[in-house]
C-alpha cells in the first residue's frame with residue numbers, strides 16, 4: 052500500500068512572517084492522517100516552519116539543493132545544511148530549475164544520490180513541454196528523464212524516492228492534464244521503473260501528478276490507480292485550499 056503524499060511547492064513565495072501565518076491556518080484544521088502532507092518552503096523560512104510544525108504530522112521540504120557537502124559554490128545550499136534544519140524532503144529537478152537555472156538530468160542524478168546519502172527523501176520532477184507532447188514525444192522525453200535520474204541508484208532506495216510527473220504546459224496555466232492522461236503517464240513512469248528495476252520497485256515507487264492541481268480536481272486525480280499524490284504550486288499558498296487538498 053503506497054501512502055498518498057500531497058506536497059505544497061511554495062516556489063519563491065512567502066516571507067518568514069507570511070510562511071508562519073500560512074502554517075497556522077493549516078495547523079488548526081483537522082488533516083487526514085492517512086495522507087502525508089508536506090510543505091516545501093523557500094530556504095529562508097525552513098527553520099521557522101520546522102519549529103512551527105513541531106507536534107504536527109506535517110513534513111518539511113526544501114525546493115532545491117547542491118549535491119556537494121560543502122565548498123566554493125557561492126549562493127548554494129548543501130544537503131548537510133538542509134539536514135541540520137531537519138528537512139524530510141527536497142524537490143529535485145523541478146522544470147523551473149531545468150528551464151531557468153540549467154538543471155540537467157546529470158545534476159538531477161547527483162542531487163538524488165546526495166539527498167539519499169545525507170538522509171532525506173528526494174521528490175524528483177519529470178515532465179514534457181507542450182511542443183514535445185504535440186510532437187508525440189512525451190513518453191520518450193519522460194522515459195529518458197527517468198532513466199537518467201535513476202542512473203546507478205540501487206533498487207533498495209526506491210521506497211525513499213518520490214517522482215512528480217509535471218507536464219510543463221500544465222504548470223501555473225490553469226490547464227490540468229485530464230485525469231486519464233495524468234494516470235497514463237504516471238503508469239508509463241511506473242512501467243519504466245519496472246524495466247529499470249523489477250516488479251517490486253514498480254509497485255513501491257510513489258508517483259505524484261503536478262500542474263494546476265486544485266480542490267476541484269484533486270479527488271478525480273487521486274482516484275487514479277497510478278497517481279499517489281500531488282505536487283501543488285498555486286493552490287498550496289492558500290491555507291484553506293491546501294487543507295482541502297490533503298483532505299481530498
Ligand SMILES: O=C(CO)COP(=O)(O)O
Pocket residue numbers: 060145217221222223224225261262263264282283284285286
Ligand atoms: O509546479 C508545480 C508544483 O511543483 C505546479 O504548480 P501549479 O500547481 O501552480 O500549477
